[in-house]
Amino acid sequence: MIYEVFRQERRGQPFEHAGSVEAPDADFAEAWAREQYGRRGESVALWLVPRDAIRDVEHWADEFDLKYRRVDGYSIKARLKEARERAGTAGDR
């Protein structure tokens, strides 16, 4: 069985995908993952998840231009320039 390994580098950090281990059961997976992902003290915790238990989620529809949902969806510059000119503060920067 293939177990995906997620490791936490330090307390409080997110668990990140680190790779996978093939093992006959969870005990062997643990023993072997401890070695592979912790022997140099690089992880404080691991999550081992059978690959079958993982649901792969991809592809979002993005058919209509809903730019308000994105950081690049606003272009502030032109309007800010105009506002400053109106307020007479354009040269103060």
Added chain:
Amino acid sequence: MAAVEIPRDEQAFLEYVQAGGQVETTDWMPDEYRRLLIKFIEMHGNSELMGVLPEREWILRAPTLERKLALTAKVQDEVGHSQLIYRVVEDLGKPREQCLADLVDGKAKFHNVFHYPTKTWGDVGVIAWLVDAAAIISQKALLKCSYAPYARIMKKICWEESFHILHGRDVILAMVTGTPEQFELVQEALNRWWAPLMQFHGNPIPSDEDPMYQWRIKSQGNGEARQQFLDGYVPQIWELGLTVPDSKLRKRDDGVWEFSEPDWDELKHVVTGHGPKTEERLALRRRFLEQEQWVRDVVLAA
């Protein structure tokens, strides 16, 4: 933003990877890309594994407890790397058992340096310092491999290899500041390892003729890797009072290193399974693979 779709067309895929596109395990990929990936990555896995055999006897012979521990850890990393690498190959479609069977049957390749004998503790230092350095140059370039699962394991591999170079340097420094005989051990080992080191990165192939580069599996040419190695390590060698057994070796004013042309015939001869230690090492692996088949049968039968 629309998710990036991998184009299901070889030409478009080629353009995609050449533009820096990344490929995951479940993405569509051209058969040729998959085939080249498997061959390349498998050779890497084989090399990490075969690299253990020249060094294992020196763990047993290490002259201090600290060196024994450090060398055990270094070699352990190499096995760990082979584990990570074969896992990637398996997800691409070739199981580990098949890789190991092909390896011991002489059907698969591994890097030239692991076909040579180790004769003294001087070799232990030279291998950890210079052979690992040559390898790490290639490995850093692979961080940009278009196949993402491989690029990701390269990050861990490069991190661990950096310990090896430190260890190697320390072993060498202890000897070059020790007795005259110990200094000689290092020089003698360097004399033997220089030619294989110069051949290690392979003969230069123009990028537009190199499919590995075209598919962005490799992102660095062989000649470039060799220049980087010389630039980084020849000064380190010379500053210790050691000599390099190549009278033509020099750095030009434009920064390019000149050297005697490596023996490309020797390289080809060795990597096709005719190195001085090839047969003996493969036989050792084969012997234990067969002897312990029952263990895998018992354990892996879930």
Added chain:
Amino acid sequence: MNEQALLGIADDELIVGWRDSEWTGIAPMLEEDVAFSSIAQNEIGHARAVYQLLSEDPDALAFDRKPEEYACAPLVELHLLEWAHTIARRWLYEVADEIRVTALKDDPDPTVAGLAAKIDREEAYHRMHAEMWHDRLRDEPRFRAAVEELWPYALGVVPGELRGELVERVGLAEVDVVERGSHTDELAPLWEEMTIVRRSAPAGAQW
């Protein structure tokens, strides 16, 4: 502190660590190659820590004696490059080691007791590993045969007063013990190889 007993523990760990290292590159699966390397490193580390209690020069103590001066138990000297025997030894050794290290945690000398506690905590992983393999192989005839074959040697790892507990934990009847104090003929060749590089330079040379 009982220096001879401590030397026995350190020599056991040094030699069993050496034997475990013989699997480097040839273990039945790569994952076990890596696991054995960790176990061997821990054992060498334990040996070093105990040698440091006994001497200002742990390397000299570890390597510069003659084979007959080592205090290791015959069990660890045996050349067992076959998996059933290797795991049988691992398992028996870990059980015996746990018993003696636990006793040492009560040593009146706080340095010794403290070191024993540290060793014990690290050995928890060795025990997990050994139990995992014991569970998998317990019904394999060749494994059971190997355990029985090594049992007289395993008894020799612990002093007489702790043997009862070992018998209880392993579940085999007590038999004639292969005692600590004399060496098998496997130790001398091991020592030859272990010290070959060190002996090639004058004493005190740096490495």
